[in-house]
Amino acid sequence: MARDSRHSAHPVCRAVAKSRKKARSACGSQLWQMSDDEVSTALLEATRLRAQVEALELKLAAEADRRAVGDKVGATDTASWWGHETKQDRPAAKRRMRLAESLDRHTPTAAALAEGAISTDHAKVITECVDRLPDDLDDPSIPERAEKHLLTEALDLDPRTLAILAKHVLTVVAPEIGEERDARALEREEREARANAWLTMAPDGKGSYRGKFSIPTMQGAMLKKVLLAFTAPKHQAATKDGDAEQDQVERRPSPERMGDAFCELIERLPAHKLPTLGGLNASIIVLLDFTGLKSDIGRAVLETGEPISASLARRMACEAGLIPAVLGSRSELLDLGRTARLFNGAQRLGLVVTQRVCTALGCDWPAHLCHAHHDDSWFTSGETDMKNARLLCPRHHARIHDPRFETTIHPDNQVTFHMRT
Structure with missing residues (x-):
């Protein structure tokens, strides 16, 4: 008992106990009694408090590693001991230990985290950037200036944007050497990204293929922009029927929209x-x-x-x-x-001129983005000519081949669909 009292008397232990008591009090309070301003203020304070607690945790982790506390129980290293005792994922514990060791070398960043001014994600970006700086810099003050610059930017930027800025920090703090070095580093990164690009995919036995990939930034940005063009609300609205489905277009989860867009891109x-x-x-x-x-x-x-x-x-x-x-x-x-059964370029041009938009009633999908469809199926001896052709957007082209729908072609050449009963 005396040992516990002695430990709890330490200022660090008292600060931890005080923070825990404050957090428990807030969680146990009646939040519905708080005003909007009080809730927003409390949320921001809680976020800063989390950063401060994480700063203390990482500082203690670095000290525990210096003392090799895991050796007492035969642990491989302190991170393994920490992960086991706190039921953390082992790789996550090792990543946090690396950040703790890095913060131990970067006092300004550790201080900013302890004040709650930045998050651990910001701290990770800053320490990794400074640690990556070349060892052969003529001016020994460059790493310190780089860290100070990134800390200033971190007050206004999210970690992802800060990471982009960190790629050319040398150009900002030491332009006389930074431009050339940053350019060479960027070229090396691009070469490595292209050389290490990969893609895996396999059928899952349930009607889908599953996979993942890693591609360079340029090609990734190109693919993303193409897919976003397919998922834009205006583009999506042109393939939806009725106001009820319009809301679904806007609110559909982004991963599903991107999946649909990827399928359409492949088809096109x-x-x-x-x-x-x-x-x-x-x-x-x-x-x-x-x-x-x-x-x-x-x-x-x-x-x-x-x-x-x-x-x-x-x-x-x-x-x-x-x-x-x-x-x-x-x-x-x-x-x-x-x-050769496909409509040729001249026929496609003729369809664009004569039909202008998707021929499904109420659809305004532009002709140049539509599919050319045979009214009389090519499989039943339908001819590939203008009299047997119509333009349909991807959605309505799928629907006209869906056996759940009946199709009616009106005298004005527009098509309507009705669910079979």
Whole structure:
């Protein structure tokens, strides 16, 4: 008991106990009795308090590492001991220990964190940037000036923006040498990013492919901008029917919007401009049972053996340059389609001039972004000519091939869809 009293008398221990008591008091209070100003003020104070507590935690972690407290129980290192005792994820504990060791060398950043002026994410950006500075700098004051500059910027920037600024901190604090060094470092980073780019993907057996990738900043920004063009509210609204779905367009989770956009981007890749062996849509062969193809419940099989619905195969065959291999009842090859069935450039231009927008009633999707669809299916001897063609946006092109919907073509050439009963 005396030992506990002696430890609790230490100023650090008293500060921790006081913060804990204050936090418990706030959590136990009736928050509904607080005004809006009181809630917002308390939230900001709690955020600063968290930074101060984390600063103390990291300072104690660095001291514990200096004393090798984990050795007493045979731990591999202090971070492993810390992670085990506090049930932290081990890699996370090691990352925090590295930050603690770095803050021990960067007093100004540690002080700013202790005051609650910056977050641990800011501190990580600053310490990593200063630690990455070259060792052969002629002016030994450059690291100190760089740290001071980043601390000043951290007061107004979020960690992500600060990390971008940190990439060229030498140019700011030492322009006489910084521009050249930062340029060389950026070029090296780009080369390494391109050399280390990777992508993995595999079918999950549930109708989807799953994967992940790492690509350089430039290509990543290009891909993101293309996908954002597909997910823009105006773009999305053009493919939605009715006011009820309009709200869904705006509120749909971003990852889902980006997933839809990625699918549409792949479908729109110009097959004639892609390498022959990597032609994606142009090289995909779809095996179709002729009897099933004529019904609403038919299905098709990709050359890899993976099944897709016949309605999806029909839709994609209108535009994407699939090669349909139509099979008879005994799996004999009845017809191997040719991409010549696609509408050519002159026909597409004619459709753009004459139809202007998607021909689905109420849709204003521009013609140059629409798919060219055969009214009489190419699979049932429909001809690829202007009389048999109409423009449909991606959404309505999918719907016209969906067996759940009935299609009505009106005298003005507009199309309406009705759910089958």
